[in-house]
Amino acid sequence: MTQRISKYQRLKMMNPILQFFRFIYLSIKILIVVAGGHGGTRNIKSSTSSS
Amino acid sequence: MAKIVVLGAGISGHVAASHLRRKLPKEHQVMVVSPNSNYQWIPSNIWVGIGRMKSKQILFPLAPLYKKKHIGFKQAKAVTFHPEGDVTENKPYVLVEGVVGDSKGKQEKVTYDYLINATGPKLNFEATEGLIPGTNSTYSVCTYTHADHAWEGLSALIADMKKGKKAKILIGTGHAKATCQGAAFEYILNVEQELRRHKVRDMAEVTWISNEYQLGDFGMDGMLLSYGDMTMKSHEMVEMIFEDRDIKWILGAGVQKIENGIAHYENLDGEKKSETYDFAMLIPSFSGHGFKAFDKNNKDITDKLFKGFMIVDANYSPKPYEEWSVQDWPETYQNPSYKNIFAPGIAFAPPHSISKPRKSKNGTEIFPAPPRTGMPSGITAKLVADNIIDTIKSGKEQLHHKGSMGNMGAACIASAGFGMTSGSGVSITTYPIVPDYEKYPKTQGRQLGKTFGEIGLAGHWLKLALHYAFIYKAKMKPFWWLIPE
Numbered sequence: 001m002t003q004r005i006s007k008y009q010r011l012k013m014m015n016p017i018l019q020f021f022r023f024i025y026l027s028i029k030i031l032i033v034v035a036g037g038h039g040g041t042r043n044i045k046s047s048t049s050s051s
Numbered sequence: 052m053a054k055i056v057v058l059g060a061g062i063s064g065h066v067a068a069s070h071l072r073r074k075l076p077k078e079h080q081v082m083v084v085s086p087n088s089n090y091q092w093i094p095s096n097i098w099v100g101i102g103r104m105k106s107k108q109i110l111f112p113l114a115p116l117y118k119k120k121h122i123g124f125k126q127a128k129a130v131t132f133h134p135e136g137d138v139t140e141n142k143p144y145v146l147v148e149g150v151v152g153d154s155k156g157k158q159e160k161v162t163y164d165y166l167i168n169a170t171g172p173k174l175n176f177e178a179t180e181g182l183i184p185g186t187n188s189t190y191s192v193c194t195y196t197h198a199d200h201a202w203e204g205l206s207a208l209i210a211d212m213k214k215g216k217k218a219k220i221l222i223g224t225g226h227a228k229a230t231c232q233g234a235a236f237e238y239i240l241n242v243e244q245e246l247r248r249h250k251v252r253d254m255a256e257v258t259w260i261s262n263e264y265q266l267g268d269f270g271m272d273g274m275l276l277s278y279g280d281m282t283m284k285s286h287e288m289v290e291m292i293f294e295d296r297d298i299k300w301i302l303g304a305g306v307q308k309i310e311n312g313i314a315h316y317e318n319l320d321g322e323k324k325s326e327t328y329d330f331a332m333l334i335p336s337f338s339g340h341g342f343k344a345f346d347k348n349n350k351d352i353t354d355k356l357f358k359g360f361m362i363v364d365a366n367y368s369p370k371p372y373e374e375w376s377v378q379d380w381p382e383t384y385q386n387p388s389y390k391n392i393f394a395p396g397i398a399f400a401p402p403h404s405i406s407k408p409r410k411s412k413n414g415t416e417i418f419p420a421p422p423r424t425g426m427p428s429g430i431t432a433k434l435v436a437d438n439i440i441d442t443i444k445s446g447k448e449q450l451h452h453k454g455s456m457g458n459m460g461a462a463c464i465a466s467a468g469f470g471m472t473s474g475s476g477v478s479i480t481t482y483p484i485v486p487d488y489e490k491y492p493k494t495q496g497r498q499l500g501k502t503f504g505e506i507g508l509a510g511h512w513l514k515l516a517l518h519y520a521f522i523y524k525a526k527m528k529p530f531w532w533l534i535p536e
């Protein structure tokens with residue numbers, strides 16, 4: 001059965017104070033994924049870079 | 052002195068040109084050729100299409116910026132490629148055609164030492180009969196002019212609903228092999244929220260139509276993601292959102308024909324069906340621009356450069372789905388026949404789709420083409436620029452900068468409604484973009500933790516912050532390069 005968004009979850013999703021902290025947390029988390037670098041897949045050892 | 056010509060001034064072309072200019076000494080020439088006089092931050096077209104942003108907020112003219120930054124600019128479109136020159140021109144060149152003023156229709160040879168083809172996709176509306184933005188009550192949000200039209204159509208419908216009209220709204224993909232489901236997903240959630248804001252939500256039936264096999268496929272074969280302290284499949288997350296917003300869905304649908312207010316489609320069971328609507332926003336299929344290429348003796352060599360999109364260092368050998376590998380995906384975006392030509396962003400030909408290919412019982416292929424979103428477009432453009440810079444500076448070919456979509460993360464902040472206190476966003480990150488089933492066999496090819504989803508107001512703020520940050524970066528304001536792609 002499809003998961004539902006409960007009233008409590010919705011309150012948390014739209015609470016500006018809680019969301020302000022989520023904003024900071026998400027920004028950092030996304031930066032980590034993005035700044036985590038990128039590289040090739042064919043010869044990973046020599047090709048990983050974060051250009 | 053080297054001359055680098057960049058075709059296209061979208062996310063990838065503009066990123067490449069700006070990094071080249073910043074890092075290369077002035078004696079080297081950087082020139083951009085693009086038919087549009089403006090730069091547009093395409094992701095914010097969603098908000099133009101719901102009337103919450105004006106198109107002028109998401110664009111700026113390129114010519115003054117390029118003049119100030121010593122980047123050459125030609126408002127023209129590339130027509131043919133001549134990577135060996137011709138009998139009268141020794142240097143490789145691109146034949147371009149002016150699109151405005153005195154140069155309109157006039158063709159000219161633009162020679163280069165290095166060529167970056169960043170022409171993105173052709174919005175191939177013609178591939179679906181009757182799918183013409185602004186007619187047959189169908190719209191698009193793929194460009195700012197399309198988004199302006201979409202808002203005109205939607206606001207007229209909202210006005211009718213306020214007078215008591217019941218309406219059907221259909222949003223999704225307008226072709227059996229369309230991509231960019233993410234943009235349509237954002238638009239449907241934004242439209243739904245606007246209907247509530249205008250207090251007409253109960254007058255409308257809102258339906259998602261898509262070529263995806265499951266919700267949340269997004270052309271990336273879906274994903275297993277961390278959601279709070281749960282592990283969830285992306286289809287479960289999107290189902291939860293659609294249920295919450297009372298949005299219906301039709302999946303595995305290849306839209307084949309549009310008549311005024313009717314979308315005809317075939318589904319994976321091979322059934323031919325139709326769906327009526329009062330307003331539709333359907334993403335067209337994306338294709339290459341149909342460029343031709345010629346050698347020195349004017350012999351057609353299009354197949355050395357193009358396979359729809361541009362051929363790069365990918366493994367294009369046809370093979371069954373089970374044998375697809377992450378190593379098939381390109382790393383340097385260099386054309387194998389002409390090493391001074393590169394194609395980052397959407398302009399390169401992907402080796403295969405990311406979603407599992409599926410056929411209807413009639414043999415019609417119905418599945419999403421692989422998306423190349425803004426972040427990988429920017430990253431691939433920057434690495435292409437860096438390799439060219441290193442090559443010019445060292446005097447010999449350098450390809451140290453690599454970035455396969457199989458070893459690159461992407462963040463997708465999908466707007467789910469506009470408003471500083473009432474807005475919402477679905478923040479999703481994926482690592483890697485192309486699943487690596489060998490490295491992450493138990494988590495559908497992706498690294499959990501780096502692949503996560505989150506819903507809430509913070510997502511809206513994040514999307515808005517990115518809007519301002521990326522326009523700041525594109526305007527090349529002080530320290531713009533510190534903002535990552």
Ligand SMILES: Cc1cc2nc3c(=O)[nH]c(=O)nc-3n(C[C@H](O)[C@H](O)[C@H](O)COP(=O)(O)OP(=O)(O)OC[C@H]3O[C@@H](n4cnc5c(N)ncnc54)[C@H](O)[C@@H]3O)c2cc1C
Nearest residue numbers: 059060061062063093094128129170171234396397424425
């Ligand atoms: C509505 C919408 C919302 C989106 N939202 C997001 C999002 O939230 N996040 C995200 O990451 N991605 C998003 N995307 C995807 C993102 O916009 C693309 O990944 C990105 O624009 C691709 O960049 P590109 O430079 O390769 O192509 P484009 O941006 O399409 O640029 C192509 C350029 O080439 C020029 N050109 C075309 N023909 C020629 C020619 N013959 N000669 C020379 N130049 C030519 C065009 O004028 C343009 O300047 C969205 C896309 C859409 C449509």
